[in-house]
Amino acid sequence: MAGKLKQGEYLPSIRGLAKELRISVITTMKAYEELERQGLVTAVQGKGYYVNAQDSEMLREQHLRKMEEHLSNAISAARIGGISNQELIQILEMLLEADN
């Protein structure tokens, strides 16, 4: 999603990536299957996996969900720590400021 691999480009081979990342073959396989399930890549028998054309609407949807999840975590941490909503919003604004 960061755009390192372009549309239609092939992902590294499963066993090649396992070697590079020093992890087991089954773990990379699982990760590729997950990417396929999310519709980001397509498997071709005997050739490997290539990157699908990116649907920007779907990408936005996925990231919105991710964002909501992280923000919910932030809210529950704030509750446990007794931090007010206002403080929480202030922190978010501060972080946004810093990121700019």
Next chain:
Amino acid sequence: MTTEAIITMTDIQKKFKGFQLDIPFLQIPKGFATALIGENGAGKSTLLNILAGIRLDYKGNISFFDGEKDEYKIRENIGYTSSTNYFLPHWTIKAVGEASELLFDQFHMERFRKLCTDLGLDGESKKISNLSDGMRMKTELAAVFARDTRALLLDEPASPLDPLMRDRLCTMIREYLDEGNGEKSVLFSTHNIADMENVTDYAIIMEQGKVVEEGFVEDLKEKYVLVKGENADEAAAKPLLIGFTKSNYGYEGLCLSENLDKFAGMDIATEAPTLSQISVAIMKQYTQLRG
């Protein structure tokens, strides 16, 4: 996941005094690294010896490489390392290379020499009997990795090795699998599963001569959940857990994911287990160790 098998075993039986190896059906998947996990005396070496053709006094059927019948082709395509003294003690490292060259057509002396240098086995004239256990294992590994094979059977390869060399062994196994591009497979036994965890694709857990659990590691990690909870719930939780342990701070154990809803109402925390945690919990169920 559908995978082909590189080795298929049916009705393998071997009796010793007080021990029986009994394997109704077992397949080693093709293109992966498979770990044979179990306590000392679980039957790992016996099984590997049978597969390697060292032990012939067993009952049952073994088929290699899609039912290959030509014994030469089977031998030529399998590399085996033993956990005990495999080479004659008065041989030198050089002699190991020369013998391997005679025994196997696809042995590459240049590659053997390079592997010896890379693994720090300097001095080809050193006698096997003068080598440490770690050095001896390195010699065995250099001899099998210097060959073109389709399957490796490694009996406790990591045990005598230091942590750096264990890491190196994991890399060598990954490179081997990558080279094969799905055609080469590795079967190794271990009781140090934590060190080999990130190279293990398929796990076979043995206890007292029987296979008690097997599967792709990612599937096993979904099949089981690590559950931690308060001691107040011990009585209700204990029957649901495998490898139950407790301390003053609470209990811990492995539970089948499908049974997780039986913990309703109890205060628990769950985690995805590591392969070591799965193996230890399952082995605890069957072990004859007490206490």
